[in-house]
Amino acid sequence: MFKLFEPNRIFSITSKAPKYVFIIFVIVLSIGLVEALFLSPEDYVQSHSVRIMYVHVPSAWISLGIFSLIALLSIGSFVFKNKNFSLIAKSLAPSGFIFNVIALVTGSIWGKPTWGTWWAWDARITSMLILALFYSMYILAWRIYDKKEQVIKITSIIAIVGVINVPIIKFSVDWWSTLHQNSSVNILSETSIHPSMLVPLLIMTAAFSLFSLLIFLMKYNTELIKIKNKGLDRL
Numbered sequence: 001m002f003k004l005f006e007p008n009r010i011f012s013i014t015s016k017a018p019k020y021v022f023i024i025f026v027i028v029l030s031i032g033l034v035e036a037l038f039l040s041p042e043d044y045v046q047s048h049s050v051r052i053m054y055v056h057v058p059s060a061w062i063s064l065g066i067f068s069l070i071a072l073l074s075i076g077s078f079v080f081k082n083k084n085f086s087l088i089a090k091s092l093a094p095s096g097f098i099f100n101v102i103a104l105v106t107g108s109i110w111g112k113p114t115w116g117t118w119w120a121w122d123a124r125i126t127s128m129l130i131l132a133l134f135y136s137m138y139i140l141a142w143r144i145y146d147k148k149e150q151v152i153k154i155t156s157i158i159a160i161v162g163v164i165n166v167p168i169i170k171f172s173v174d175w176w177s178t179l180h181q182n183s184s185v186n187i188l189s190e191t192s193i194h195p196s197m198l199v200p201l202l203i204m205t206a207a208f209s210l211f212s213l214l215i216f217l218m219k220y221n222t223e224l225i226k227i228k229n230k231g232l233d234r235l
Helices: 007-014 017-039 048-080 083-115 123-144 148-162 165-175 195-229
Strands: none
Touching: 007 195, 017 048, 017 195, 048 083, 048 123, 048 148, 048 165, 048 195, 083 123, 083 148, 083 195, 123 148, 123 165
Protein backbone atom coordinates (compact mmCIF):
# COMPACT_ATOMS: atom_id res chain seq x y z
CA MET A 1 0.00 0.00 0.00
CA PHE A 2 2.75 2.45 0.97
CA LYS A 3 5.66 2.41 -1.45
CA LEU A 4 9.08 3.89 -0.78
CA PHE A 5 9.24 7.30 -2.38
CA GLU A 6 11.95 8.55 -4.66
CA PRO A 7 13.86 11.46 -3.02
CA ASN A 8 14.09 13.35 -6.32
CA ARG A 9 10.31 13.26 -6.79
CA ILE A 10 9.60 14.35 -3.21
CA PHE A 11 12.24 17.10 -3.28
CA SER A 12 10.87 18.54 -6.52
CA ILE A 13 7.66 19.29 -4.61
CA THR A 14 8.87 20.19 -1.11
CA SER A 15 11.75 22.39 -2.27
CA LYS A 16 9.32 24.89 -3.80
CA ALA A 17 6.95 25.06 -0.86
CA PRO A 18 8.93 27.01 1.82
CA LYS A 19 8.85 30.40 0.07
CA TYR A 20 5.07 30.25 -0.34
CA VAL A 21 4.57 29.04 3.23
CA PHE A 22 6.78 31.88 4.47
CA ILE A 23 4.75 34.53 2.63
CA ILE A 24 1.47 33.18 4.02
CA PHE A 25 3.03 32.92 7.48
CA VAL A 26 4.10 36.59 7.48
CA ILE A 27 0.62 37.71 6.40
CA VAL A 28 -1.22 35.58 8.98
CA LEU A 29 1.26 36.50 11.75
CA SER A 30 0.85 40.22 11.00
CA ILE A 31 -2.93 39.96 11.25
CA GLY A 32 -2.63 37.88 14.43
CA LEU A 33 -0.27 40.34 16.13
CA VAL A 34 -2.55 43.29 15.37
CA GLU A 35 -5.55 41.37 16.72
CA ALA A 36 -3.68 40.11 19.82
CA LEU A 37 -1.81 43.28 20.78
CA PHE A 38 -4.20 46.06 19.79
CA LEU A 39 -7.73 44.84 19.08
CA SER A 40 -8.29 42.19 21.74
CA PRO A 41 -9.40 43.44 25.18
CA GLU A 42 -7.33 43.23 28.33
CA ASP A 43 -8.45 40.82 31.02
CA TYR A 44 -10.31 42.33 33.98
CA VAL A 45 -8.09 40.39 36.41
CA GLN A 46 -4.78 39.87 34.57
CA SER A 47 -4.84 43.14 32.63
CA HIS A 48 -2.40 43.21 29.66
CA SER A 49 -0.39 40.22 30.87
CA VAL A 50 -3.15 38.03 29.44
CA ARG A 51 -1.75 38.79 25.97
CA ILE A 52 1.01 36.26 26.64
CA MET A 53 -1.78 33.72 26.08
CA TYR A 54 -1.61 34.39 22.33
CA VAL A 55 1.90 32.92 22.26
CA HIS A 56 1.74 30.47 25.15
CA VAL A 57 -1.43 28.56 24.27
CA PRO A 58 -0.76 28.06 20.52
CA SER A 59 2.79 26.94 21.33
CA ALA A 60 1.48 24.33 23.76
CA TRP A 61 -1.16 23.12 21.32
CA ILE A 62 1.34 22.76 18.49
CA SER A 63 3.96 20.97 20.60
CA LEU A 64 1.33 18.45 21.71
CA GLY A 65 -0.02 18.01 18.20
CA ILE A 66 3.41 17.47 16.66
CA PHE A 67 4.45 14.89 19.24
CA SER A 68 1.17 13.04 18.70
CA LEU A 69 1.85 13.06 14.95
CA ILE A 70 5.41 11.81 15.52
CA ALA A 71 4.03 8.92 17.57
CA LEU A 72 1.45 8.12 14.87
CA LEU A 73 4.15 8.15 12.19
CA SER A 74 6.33 5.94 14.37
CA ILE A 75 3.54 3.39 14.67
CA GLY A 76 3.09 3.60 10.89
CA SER A 77 6.81 3.01 10.43
CA PHE A 78 6.55 -0.18 12.50
CA VAL A 79 3.40 -1.45 10.78
CA PHE A 80 4.12 -0.55 7.15
CA LYS A 81 7.95 -0.67 7.24
CA ASN A 82 8.04 2.70 5.49
CA LYS A 83 11.20 4.68 6.25
CA ASN A 84 9.66 7.89 4.93
CA PHE A 85 7.36 7.93 7.95
CA SER A 86 10.42 7.99 10.20
CA LEU A 87 12.04 10.70 8.08
CA ILE A 88 8.93 12.88 8.35
CA ALA A 89 8.79 12.28 12.11
CA LYS A 90 12.47 13.16 12.45
CA SER A 91 11.90 16.39 10.52
CA LEU A 92 8.91 17.35 12.67
CA ALA A 93 10.73 16.98 15.99
CA PRO A 94 12.76 20.24 15.96
CA SER A 95 9.73 22.48 15.51
CA GLY A 96 7.79 20.54 18.13
CA PHE A 97 10.64 20.93 20.59
CA ILE A 98 10.96 24.66 19.85
CA PHE A 99 7.28 25.27 20.58
CA ASN A 100 7.47 23.08 23.69
CA VAL A 101 10.26 25.30 25.04
CA ILE A 102 8.36 28.46 24.05
CA ALA A 103 5.30 27.18 25.94
CA LEU A 104 7.39 26.55 29.06
CA VAL A 105 9.17 29.92 28.91
CA THR A 106 6.05 31.99 28.21
CA GLY A 107 4.20 30.03 30.87
CA SER A 108 6.88 30.99 33.36
CA ILE A 109 6.68 34.64 32.33
CA TRP A 110 2.89 34.58 32.55
CA GLY A 111 3.00 32.78 35.89
CA LYS A 112 4.96 35.54 37.65
CA PRO A 113 2.23 38.24 37.55
CA THR A 114 -0.61 35.69 37.72
CA TRP A 115 0.57 33.27 40.41
CA GLY A 116 3.39 35.30 41.95
CA THR A 117 6.09 32.81 40.99
CA TRP A 118 8.20 31.97 37.92
CA TRP A 119 7.84 28.21 38.40
CA ALA A 120 5.62 25.79 40.29
CA TRP A 121 5.56 22.00 40.18
CA ASP A 122 2.04 22.17 38.86
CA ALA A 123 0.75 18.99 37.18
CA ARG A 124 0.44 20.59 33.75
CA ILE A 125 3.78 22.44 33.94
CA THR A 126 5.56 19.29 35.10
CA SER A 127 4.00 17.13 32.40
CA MET A 128 4.98 19.72 29.76
CA LEU A 129 8.55 19.58 31.09
CA ILE A 130 8.43 15.78 30.76
CA LEU A 131 7.28 16.22 27.16
CA ALA A 132 10.33 18.42 26.51
CA LEU A 133 12.52 15.61 27.90
CA PHE A 134 10.92 13.12 25.50
CA TYR A 135 11.51 15.53 22.61
CA SER A 136 15.16 15.84 23.71
CA MET A 137 15.61 12.07 23.92
CA TYR A 138 14.01 11.63 20.51
CA ILE A 139 16.22 14.23 18.81
CA LEU A 140 19.39 13.07 20.58
CA ALA A 141 18.73 9.45 19.60
CA TRP A 142 18.82 10.44 15.93
CA ARG A 143 22.21 12.08 16.52
CA ILE A 144 23.77 9.36 18.67
CA TYR A 145 22.92 6.18 16.75
CA ASP A 146 24.35 5.62 13.27
CA LYS A 147 22.62 2.42 12.14
CA LYS A 148 19.37 3.38 10.41
CA GLU A 149 17.32 0.36 11.46
CA GLN A 150 18.47 0.74 15.08
CA VAL A 151 17.76 4.46 15.34
CA ILE A 152 14.31 4.08 13.73
CA LYS A 153 13.41 1.41 16.30
CA ILE A 154 14.74 3.40 19.27
CA THR A 155 13.14 6.71 18.26
CA SER A 156 9.83 4.98 17.53
CA ILE A 157 9.79 3.45 21.01
CA ILE A 158 10.57 6.86 22.57
CA ALA A 159 7.71 8.48 20.63
CA ILE A 160 5.18 5.74 21.36
CA VAL A 161 5.99 5.70 25.08
CA GLY A 162 6.15 9.50 25.26
CA VAL A 163 2.75 10.03 23.64
CA ILE A 164 1.17 8.56 26.79
CA ASN A 165 2.06 11.91 28.38
CA VAL A 166 -0.08 13.88 25.90
CA PRO A 167 -3.50 13.01 27.41
CA ILE A 168 -1.98 13.51 30.87
CA ILE A 169 -1.12 17.09 29.89
CA LYS A 170 -4.57 17.63 28.41
CA PHE A 171 -6.57 16.28 31.36
CA SER A 172 -4.18 17.22 34.20
CA VAL A 173 -6.37 20.18 35.17
CA ASP A 174 -9.35 17.82 35.51
CA TRP A 175 -7.55 15.00 37.35
CA TRP A 176 -5.56 17.06 39.86
CA SER A 177 -5.78 20.34 41.71
CA THR A 178 -3.55 22.64 39.65
CA LEU A 179 -2.79 26.33 39.27
CA HIS A 180 -4.05 26.17 35.70
CA GLN A 181 -7.68 26.91 35.02
CA ASN A 182 -9.89 24.43 33.17
CA SER A 183 -9.80 24.54 29.38
CA SER A 184 -11.55 27.58 27.93
CA VAL A 185 -11.47 26.27 24.35
CA ASN A 186 -13.31 23.00 23.80
CA ILE A 187 -14.15 21.16 20.60
CA LEU A 188 -16.86 18.87 21.96
CA SER A 189 -18.42 21.31 24.43
CA GLU A 190 -19.17 25.00 24.75
CA THR A 191 -16.17 27.33 24.58
CA SER A 192 -16.06 29.78 27.48
CA ILE A 193 -13.56 32.26 26.03
CA HIS A 194 -15.05 35.41 24.48
CA PRO A 195 -14.90 35.67 20.67
CA SER A 196 -12.83 38.89 20.95
CA MET A 197 -10.08 36.75 22.49
CA LEU A 198 -10.80 33.49 20.65
CA VAL A 199 -10.37 34.98 17.17
CA PRO A 200 -6.81 36.31 17.69
CA LEU A 201 -5.94 33.10 19.55
CA LEU A 202 -6.96 31.00 16.55
CA ILE A 203 -5.20 33.33 14.10
CA MET A 204 -1.96 33.11 16.12
CA THR A 205 -2.36 29.33 16.23
CA ALA A 206 -2.64 29.31 12.44
CA ALA A 207 0.46 31.53 12.17
CA PHE A 208 2.52 29.32 14.47
CA SER A 209 1.29 26.23 12.61
CA LEU A 210 2.59 27.74 9.38
CA PHE A 211 5.91 28.50 11.07
CA SER A 212 6.19 24.90 12.29
CA LEU A 213 5.40 23.74 8.75
CA LEU A 214 8.17 26.00 7.45
CA ILE A 215 10.70 24.54 9.91
CA PHE A 216 9.56 21.04 8.97
CA LEU A 217 9.97 21.65 5.25
CA MET A 218 13.47 23.09 5.71
CA LYS A 219 14.52 20.12 7.85
CA TYR A 220 12.85 17.58 5.57
CA ASN A 221 14.47 19.07 2.47
CA THR A 222 17.85 18.95 4.21
CA GLU A 223 17.35 15.25 4.94
CA LEU A 224 16.36 14.60 1.32
CA ILE A 225 19.47 16.41 0.07
CA LYS A 226 21.61 14.17 2.32
CA ILE A 227 19.97 11.11 0.78
CA LYS A 228 20.52 12.43 -2.75
CA ASN A 229 24.16 13.20 -1.97
CA LYS A 230 24.64 9.59 -0.91
CA GLY A 231 23.47 8.55 -4.35
CA LEU A 232 20.36 6.80 -3.08
CA ASP A 233 17.30 6.62 -5.29
CA ARG A 234 14.99 5.53 -2.51
CA LEU A 235 14.57 6.17 1.19
